[in-house]
Amino acid sequence: MANMTTLEELRGKNVFIAGSEKNAGKTTFLNYALHLLYGESHGGHAVAGIMSIGIDGEETDGIFGNPKPRVTVEKDSLFICTESALACGSLEYEIINVYPFSTAIGRPVLARALRRGEIEISGPENNSQLAMLIADMRTAGAETVFIDGAADRLTHSGTADQSVLAYVARVAPDNFSSAVERIKIISAASECPLYLPESMEDDGPDSTRIVRIEGALTETKAGKITAASTHPAAAPVSTKPVLVADSPASVFLSWLSWRRLASAFSIHFLHKNTSTVLIINLYNIDKADFEKKFTSAGNCRVLYNPYIS
Amino acid sequence: MEKARVFSEFETFYALYKPLTIYGRAEKEKRRFFTDKSGLENELDFIDAVKSLVAVKAVKDKLRHHLRNIPLIKADNPIESSAAELFLVRKFLMNVKAIFEILPESTRNIFGAVWGSSALLALLDKGGRGEAFFIADCYSERLADKRREILAADIKLKKLKEKRLREISSRYGFDFSDRDFLIILDKNFAAFGEQHDLYAEPHDFGRLMVKPVYGNEYLSLAAERERLRAEEAVLEKKVVDQLIYAVNADRENLRLYIEAVRRIDTAVEKARLAIDMDMTRPEINDAMPEISETGDTGCTIELKNARFIPLEKALQKTELKYMPFSASFAGRINILHGSNMGGKTVALKTFVFFQLIVQSGFYVPAEYCRVSLFNEICFIGGDGAASAGGLSSFGIEMNDFIKACGKLEKGPTLFIMDEFARTTNSEEGTALLSAILGWLSQRSGAFVFLATHLAGLEAPENSSWFCMKGFDRTAFGTYFEEHSSADLEEKLRRINRFMCYEMLPVSSESESRDAVKIAGILGVDKEIINHAGKIIAARKK
Numbered sequence: 047m048a049n050m051t052t053l054e055e056l057r058g059k060n061v062f063i064a065g066s067e068k069n070a071g072k073t074t075f076l077n078y079a080l081h082l083l084y085g086e087s088h089g090g091h092a093v094a095g096i097m098s099i100g101i102d103g104e105e106t107d108g109i110f111g112n113p114k115p116r117v118t119v120e121k122d123s124l125f126i127c128t129e130s131a132l133a134c135g136s137l138e139y140e141i142i143n144v145y146p147f148s149t150a151i152g153r154p155v156l157a158r159a160l161r162r163g164e165i166e167i168s169g170p171e172n173n174s175q176l177a178m179l180i181a182d183m184r185t186a187g188a189e190t191v192f193i194d195g196a197a198d199r200l201t202h203s204g205t206a207d208q209s210v211l212a213y214v215a216r217v218a219p220d221n222f223s224s225a226v227e228r229i230k231i232i233s234a235a236s237e238c239p240l241y242l243p244e245s246m247e248d249d250g251p252d253s254t255r256i257v258r259i260e261g262a263l264t265e266t267k268a269g270k271i272t273a274a275s276t277h278p279a280a281a282p283v284s285t286k287p288v289l290v291a292d293s294p295a296s297v298f299l300s301w302l303s304w305r306r307l308a309s310a311f312s313i314h315f316l317h318k319n320t321s322t323v324l325i326i327n328l329y330n331i332d333k334a335d336f337e338k339k340f341t342s343a344g345n346c347r348v349l350y351n352p353y354i355s
Numbered sequence: 356m357e358k359a360r361v362f363s364e365f366e367t368f369y370a371l372y373k374p375l376t377i378y379g380r381a382e383k384e385k386r387r388f389f390t391d392k393s394g395l396e397n398e399l400d401f402i403d404a405v406k407s408l409v410a411v412k413a414v415k416d417k418l419r420h421h422l423r424n425i426p427l428i429k430a431d432n433p434i435e436s437s438a439a440e441l442f443l444v445r446k447f448l449m450n451v452k453a454i455f456e457i458l459p460e461s462t463r464n465i466f467g468a469v470w471g472s473s474a475l476l477a478l479l480d481k482g483g484r485g486e487a488f489f490i491a492d493c494y495s496e497r498l499a500d501k502r503r504e505i506l507a508a509d510i511k512l513k514k515l516k517e518k519r520l521r522e523i524s525s526r527y528g529f530d531f532s533d534r535d536f537l538i539i540l541d542k543n544f545a546a547f548g549e550q551h552d553l554y555a556e557p558h559d560f561g562r563l564m565v566k567p568v569y570g571n572e573y574l575s576l577a578a579e580r581e582r583l584r585a586e587e588a589v590l591e592k593k594v595v596d597q598l599i600y601a602v603n604a605d606r607e608n609l610r611l612y613i614e615a616v617r618r619i620d621t622a623v624e625k626a627r628l629a630i631d632m633d634m635t636r637p638e639i640n641d642a643m644p645e646i647s648e649t650g651d652t653g654c655t656i657e658l659k660n661a662r663f664i665p666l667e668k669a670l671q672k673t674e675l676k677y678m679p680f681s682a683s684f685a686g687r688i689n690i691l692h693g694s695n696m697g698g699k700t701v702a703l704k705t706f707v708f709f710q711l712i713v714q715s716g717f718y719v720p721a722e723y724c725r726v727s728l729f730n731e732i733c734f735i736g737g738d739g740a741a742s743a744g745g746l747s748s749f750g751i752e753m754n755d756f757i758k759a760c761g762k763l764e765k766g767p768t769l770f771i772m773d774e775f776a777r778t779t780n781s782e783e784g785t786a787l788l789s790a791i792l793g794w795l796s797q798r799s800g801a802f803v804f805l806a807t808h809l810a811g812l813e814a815p816e817n818s819s820w821f822c823m824k825g826f827d828r829t830a831f832g833t834y835f836e837e838h839s840s841a842d843l844e845e846k847l848r849r850i851n852r853f854m855c856y857e858m859l860p861v862s863s864e865s866e867s868r869d870a871v872k873i874a875g876i877l878g879v880d881k882e883i884i885n886h887a888g889k890i891i892a893a894r895k896k
Contacts, residue, residue: 140488
């Protein structure tokens with residue numbers, strides 16, 4: 047029931063599903079959420095909109111090892127796919143829009159399922175296209191829009207939209223430490239504020255104390271700016287210089303480096319989701335052991351092993 | 356031409372021109388420059404044809420809605436066979452038809468908007484629901500039959516699945532109604548012994564991933580369903596091929612609609628700008644002005660209360676009021692003389708701006724505008740930088756001039772010269788400019804508009820001299836006598852209020868000298884001003 051309560055909170059929002067790694071189980075979670083929220087016995091008259099971001103090269107489903115994950119789409123649901131995928135899907139459809147831009151795998155099509163079936167979904171390649179597709183899905187009646195993201199290309203929504211990051215993590219003995227560190231950073235980053243230049247001018251530090259990091263926030267970049275910082279780590283947050291990074295997903299640091307950086311700077315993000323749900327799939331790891339390492343989820347909701355009965 | 360566009364800040368205006376269709380936007384990017392009168396009049400006629408319609412908000416909104424909804428189709432080659440293309444063609448036709456219906460017959464004729472695709476649209480409408488398109492059962496009885504078989508299979512599969520899940524639930528207590536698989540403890544699964552209706556595989560240590568086994572009947576039916584779907588796909592493809600065949604048979608009409616839409620879209624947008632910016636239709640001369648001595652040839656270039664949009668927009672953001680510009684040119688060699696701050700450069704910019712706006716096929720932001728058409732507009736002047744690409748400002752000017760002279764062979768050329776040779780010494784600059792003006796006056800294809808403050812120009816006899824009406828000096832002086840504490844910034848800010856951007860014809864250069872007066876008004880010591888006046892008077896003697 048706790049799972050259902052958490053999933054219900056996704057309703058009406060733009061849900062960005064990202065994974066800790068390839069085969070983390072993003073599409074499995076998408077199908078799970080779709081089934082529970084919009085399945086035949088749960089959906090009522092509301093419909094979901096479904097798309098995928100990027101091509102991450104996955105050829106098999108991490109849970110079942112099935113060929114290329116496909117999404118089961120209920121009747122009346124909206125989805126984005128390519129023209130060629132339409133012909134290969136098992137559903138009947140009506141086309142609502144065909145977009146004038148082309149992605150690496152073809153021209154995106156917005157369609158509605160006239161019969162339940164499976165389809166290979168796809169989507170936009172950049173944020174302006176993403177905004178257009180989401181808006182069109184909403185206009186066409188989508189209550190919740192699910193965006194199945196690629197592992198290393200987490201995409202964000204605009205600040206105006208209510209958006210949720212659903213971060214799917216596979217935690218196993220072979221990646222225990224690194225997965226926990228990544229989850230801790232996602233959790234800590236979700237607490238960092240959105241960068242709003244106008245509020246900085248009014249209350250915050252002057253522009254000379256704002257450090258802008260474009261692209262990935264890597265160990266090398268973090269090392270350079272931390273070394274250059276003369277700010278005492280124990281100083282109050284309000285007096286710290288501001289570090290502006292792209293988004294929580296652009297952070298590729300160890301937990302230690304993140305903490306050093308967070309001590310020296312008040313970290314802000316240009317883009318971030320309004321809330322975060324962590325979907326933790328534990329393999330051969332006890333929840334208690336995991337929680338010894340991951341002690342605080344902050345504002346994040348956590349779903350442990352949602353598929354376990 | 357590019358330098359003239361930059362100099363006149365033409366892009367500030369062009370950016371406001373936003374056609375709504377992909378065809379209109381492509382037309383915009385072509386940056387057509389009309390050099391023939393009939394072509395330009397034709398373009399202006401298009402604007403005339405829709406201007407009264409666009410003036411009615413409800414009609415304008417409808418037109419813009421349908422234009423915005425027109426998708427890109429490519430009718431130059433046969434359209435590819437796909438459901439997506441059918442969607443696009445239908446959406447295209449629906450909106451084209453709606454646009455044509457909004458236009459009166461006489462307007463449709465002007466744009467070549469002749470509707471002839473009712474049969475095709477009716478055929479595609481069978482698969483239409485609003486703007487959406489689907490491959491409807493009504494296109495093929497066999498397709499409809501196949502879909503009925505699939506539906507029956509789906510219902511049967513669902514029943515078999517539900518029956519099996521109920522059995523599993525009652526036998527083992529496992530609820531698969533919400534998911535395709537469960538992760539359960541080994542020991543819980545082992546407690547049931549051998550099972551034939553569950554499939555299990557290791558998930559991790561101590562847990563199994565368990566899926567229901569639906570049985571042979573279910574699997575056979577699922578395979579049958581897959582076969583039916585494959586047959587359905589073949590039938591759908593046949594329908595799509597047939598519909599695309601009908602579309603391609605009507606391709607010539609589609610091509611004509613694209614042309615009409617392009618014309619309508621650009622005309623509607625130009626009409627919108629004309630209304631929003633209070634623009635009027637320009638009048639076009641048959642030829643260039645002659646040398647002024649020949650009298651009124653009917654080819655005068657004239658601007659009355661012309662608004663230089665970039666400056667007007669810039670001033671809107673301040674408290675300063677924009678003063679429109681008026682001028683009239685009866686001859687080919689026109690020299691605007693006067694001191695700095697008189698508005699000479701703005702006058703030149705306004706002139707070029709209007710020439711570009713007219714020859715780009717727009718209405719103009721003026722009470723009255725009459726222009727001649729040029730093959731080329733050449734701006735000759737430095738860019739303010741000390742050097743560019745190794746050339747000094749002087750070098751750039753000479754290079755521009757040589758290039759512009761080359762254009763003369765191809766047809767009427769407009770020479771725009773702003774403070775030509777300003778970076779060299781005044782003696783040589785004056786001599787060079789005098790010689791250039793003499794040379795150009797003998798080339799019938801050259802129209803020159805020059806702004807300069809160089810004194811002692813020996814211009815051709817048939818040159819026309821102008822000065823900017825400039826300040827209302829009396830009112831300006833009175834104002835600042837009463838506000839003597841105003842600082843320079845305030846004075847400069849207020850200057851515009853007392854500026855009249857009107858070009859006045861004068862008989863010679865000397866009438867336009869006012870730099871010393873302006874310096875005095877701006878607050879330079881009276882002793883200096885008086886001394887300067889005496890020096891000028893002595894030189895005249």
